[in-house]
Amino acid sequence: MNGDRRGGPAPGGHTPAIELRGASKVFRTPSGAAHTAVRDLDLTVERGEFVAVVGPTGCGKSTTLTLVSGLEEPTEGEVLVGGEPVRGIRPEVGFVFQQDAVFPWRTVLSNVTAGPRFRGVPKAEARDRARDWLGRVGLDAFADRYPHQLSGGQRKRVALAQTFVCDPAILLMDEPFSALDVQTRALMSDELLELWSASRADGAAASVVFVTHDLEEAIALADKVVVMTAGPATVKEVFPVRLPRPRKVEAVRLEPEFVEIYREIWSSLGEEVRITRERGASRVA
Numbered sequence: 001m002n003g004d005r006r007g008g009p010a011p012g013g014h015t016p017a018i019e020l021r022g023a024s025k026v027f028r029t030p031s032g033a034a035h036t037a038v039r040d041l042d043l044t045v046e047r048g049e050f051v052a053v054v055g056p057t058g059c060g061k062s063t064t065l066t067l068v069s070g071l072e073e074p075t076e077g078e079v080l081v082g083g084e085p086v087r088g089i090r091p092e093v094g095f096v097f098q099q100d101a102v103f104p105w106r107t108v109l110s111n112v113t114a115g116p117r118f119r120g121v122p123k124a125e126a127r128d129r130a131r132d133w134l135g136r137v138g139l140d141a142f143a144d145r146y147p148h149q150l151s152g153g154q155r156k157r158v159a160l161a162q163t164f165v166c167d168p169a170i171l172l173m174d175e176p177f178s179a180l181d182v183q184t185r186a187l188m189s190d191e192l193l194e195l196w197s198a199s200r201a202d203g204a205a206a207s208v209v210f211v212t213h214d215l216e217e218a219i220a221l222a223d224k225v226v227v228m229t230a231g232p233a234t235v236k237e238v239f240p241v242r243l244p245r246p247r248k249v250e251a252v253r254l255e256p257e258f259v260e261i262y263r264e265i266w267s268s269l270g271e272e273v274r275i276t277r278e279r280g281a282s283r284v285a
């Protein structure tokens with residue numbers, strides 16, 4: 001645990017994009033009891049790194065993201081973004097969730113323009129940037145449509161354009177593709193990797209934390225896969241994924257190295273899934 005260090009660079013001198021040091025989060029339940037969702041969690045995300053987080057259902061993955069986002073404060077420990085303690089929501093952090101955060105009464109273009117406008121970008125420039133990102137996600141022809149006139153995959157592309165147009169240094173993704181069918185999901189994963197690899201205005205890649213239940217998706221996308229324990233969440237093991245980039249998710253799944261790493265991570269994750277299931281069964285019994 002690193003609870004005695006306060007802010008500042010990590011050992012080795014450089015400043016990671018995100019750091020959680022001994023972070024814990026205790027919620028008060030409606031009955032007044034204390035519920036520990038995250039316990040003594042240490043996690044580092046380097047600049048431009050793509051980190052996938054997997055763990056059994058309800059273990060505390062989303063809570064970990066809310067700590068990084070500034071939506072919640074840790075009960076103990078530290079959460080640092082760019083070496084600074086997180087205090088509230090920051091403009092350089094972007095989110096993509098399972099539910100799309102689109103305004104149903106606005107056109108696609110207007111939805112993508114909204115973020116830069118809220119951040120004070122002049123109207124014409126905001127529209128230019130929005131059009132550029134709509135082009136990059138393949139939706140030029142859909143700029144004047146309303147969200148209900150789009151498919152699930154197209155709405156997800158709008159969500160990606162909405163997020164990337166704000167030039168996020170940090171991207172937090174909570175099961176963003178889980179509501180999509182399998183084929184669309186694979187396509188979106190490929191598109192995400194392409195967009196992410198040069199997502200910043202200066203051509204760099206954003207630092208990503210991607211929460212998923214799907215271990216194959218995690219391995220196909222990430223530079224490292226973090227396995228969480230059964231709740232309360234803490235980091236059980238971190239597995240580097242050294243598959244070469246650029247990757248195409250459907251092709252990379254067939255690589256012998258992929259199968260090997262899948263087996264290795266599943267032997268760690270599967271045990272936590274089993275513990276969670278057994279707890280659930282004993283509660284029902």
Ligand SMILES: Nc1ncnc2c1ncn2[C@@H]1O[C@H](COP(=O)(O)OP(=O)(O)OP(=O)(O)O)[C@@H](O)[C@H]1O
Pocket residue numbers: 027028029035036037055056057058059060061062063064231
């Ligand atoms: N605001 C809150 N108040 C009380 N308990 C909460 C709150 N938010 C989350 N929890 C509890 O904390 C635990 C962790 O929840 P969290 O949503 O982080 O898990 P998760 O791993 O993302 O779950 P899933 O995989 O099912 O999406 C759960 O038991 C949940 O009920």
